[in-house]
Amino acid sequence: MARTADPERAAARREAIVQAAAALFAERGFESTSAAEIAKAAGLSSGSVFYYFADKRAVFRAIFERDLPTSRELVDRHAAGEDPVASILAMVDAVAVEAMDPLAPGILVEVVRQAGKDPELAQVITETTAVLHEGFAALIARGIDTGAIDPALDPRETAQWIQVVIDGAFLNSDPDRDPRPMLRRMITRFLSRPCDPAGDHA
Amino acid sequence: MARTADPERAAARREAIVQAAAALFAERGFESTSAAEIAKAAGLSSGSVFYYFADKRAVFRAIFERDLPTSRELVDRHAAGEDPVASILAMVDAVAVEAMDPLAPGILVEVVRQAGKDPELAQVITETTAVLHEGFAALIARGIDTGAIDPALDPRETAQWIQVVIDGAFLNSDPDRDPRPMLRRMITRFLSRPCDPAGDHA
DNA sequence: GTCTATAGCTGGATAGAC
DNA sequence: GTCTATCCAGCTATAGAC
Incomplete structure (x- = not known):
């Protein structure tokens, strides 16, 4: 008792x-x-x-307070991978599975709305987003160093755009449709060096 | 009087x-x-x-009832362009300028939420979205025919993904940052045939 | 700790004067 | 047509019994 x-x-x-x-x-x-x-x-x-x-x-x-540790784990798990592009795609996949939840669009929409009204919530969301952002940006910077990613890209802006596409996928989520293949295509191509069959001018 | x-x-x-x-x-x-x-x-x-x-x-x-004619005009204006990829990018640009409005995220979020509650609103939104969707899909199909777009893509699914990325840009809009350059990069590369420096097997 | 009951307030929609 | 005044439903948050 x-x-x-x-x-x-x-x-x-x-x-x-x-x-x-x-x-x-x-x-x-x-x-x-x-x-x-x-x-x-x-x-x-x-x-x-x-x-x-x-x-x-x-x-x-x-x-949303539950999400911060989850994001940290995700970033930590992929930070040290050998192939930065593969790590980025694995992180995107991990986030995107959640987009198949039928409640995903509703909850995303609601968090955007409420974060504009509740500063404490905004703080929670900002932190979680920042963790993912740093994770992506670091991997992008490393990919540029290894030559796998287009050096014309700015790591932070590029990380931001990966998150933009993920948000879009969440918003338009459909439980019957796995967004991951198209997301992989889009991001892989977005990151890669330009096609250059003729060789560059240098 | x-x-x-x-x-x-x-x-x-x-x-x-x-x-x-x-x-x-x-x-x-x-x-x-x-x-x-x-x-x-x-x-x-x-x-x-x-x-x-x-x-x-x-x-x-x-x-939102004002938007339907606007979308029809936009699609009509670009339907007949010579270069389908250029037309797609021009349409994306036209839609994306609106994402620089500081009210864009708020209104997008609100329309998603309210469309789930008000069937009449859902109808209005569905129609407007469908007009753009058909416009994109037709241009993609034509691009595949002319060889400018990867024939492995399904026109309708691809059109849907263009709209996904635009939604993401709206949601993460920042009045100080023009989303169009990155949007163009992303969509151009998404649509193009695979890089294939070695030539294909045929 | 968990319940029921309710105080206190807000806001959509309407009635009726002008 | 446009206003003021108001009805009434529904909600958050609390009080107090058990």
Whole structure:
């Protein structure tokens, strides 16, 4: 029976709320989802939602706070690969599988909207994005050194554009269609040195 | 002085509401913008908003109803160009300039969200998107025929991916940064036949 | 810790004066 | 046609019982 404060149970409750809220926010949007609906979906009462979270925005932020460690791991796992282009593509693949989740467009759209209103959320998103950005930029710089990537590209701007394409894929996601093959084609070609059958002028 | 029902004045009023609403919806979102705020920004009273529009959603739809003719013109203007790849890039450029509007990410995000709730809006968006899609797909098919575009590509899927990248550029838009050069690089290379310095096997 | 009940507020849409 | 005033639904967040 123990006394109050069973941290495991509390963590499970919190997680149930976050999971239920993520699905509802993605489907209906943040403002159109009431705390009562979240509570019902998570199997508890609306009062309890505010016991575990200070307010509704804190519930939304919690969804994305889980992503920061995930991004760090992903970057670390691929930072040291021998072939920088292969590492970039592997990272893109890993991020893009999530785009097959039917909730992906809804949640992306909602995070863009809410990040403009909640500075604390904006901070969380900025950090997660920055981790991926640094990871891509470092690999691009290395690819330029090894000659695999077009030296005319700026690593940071190029990293940014990889993220742009991934965002596009998320936004237009379709659960029946794996975006990875086309994403690989697009990024591989985007990075590569120009085709130059005639040799260059030097 | 004329009698009631001056159609010009009415059209101007409607347009003022639509313009004011577009800016507010893009900045704050649809649900966080009240009819009273729209009315104030448009210089009339909240009651009048509902005189010109059946409800708030109709105001939102009106923003996008203006886009359909614009898209048709764009497609028609480029359908007959001699060089299909050049026409595709010109169309992309034309769409992408709009991405430099600081309101672009907000309005894109909002239309995705609202199209999921309002079937009439979804219809409007579907049509506009379809016009562009057909335009791109026809040019891609022609490019394959002329040998300028990789015959391994499916025209419709490829058209879809061009739109994916444009969406990404809209979402990550920055008024200080012209997305067109990188967009051109990305799409040109995406479409082209594989580099093949050794000649193909045939 | 978790519930029920509700205070307090906001905002869409309408009614009716002018 | 346009305004002011307002009705009413629905929501966040809290209070207090258990």
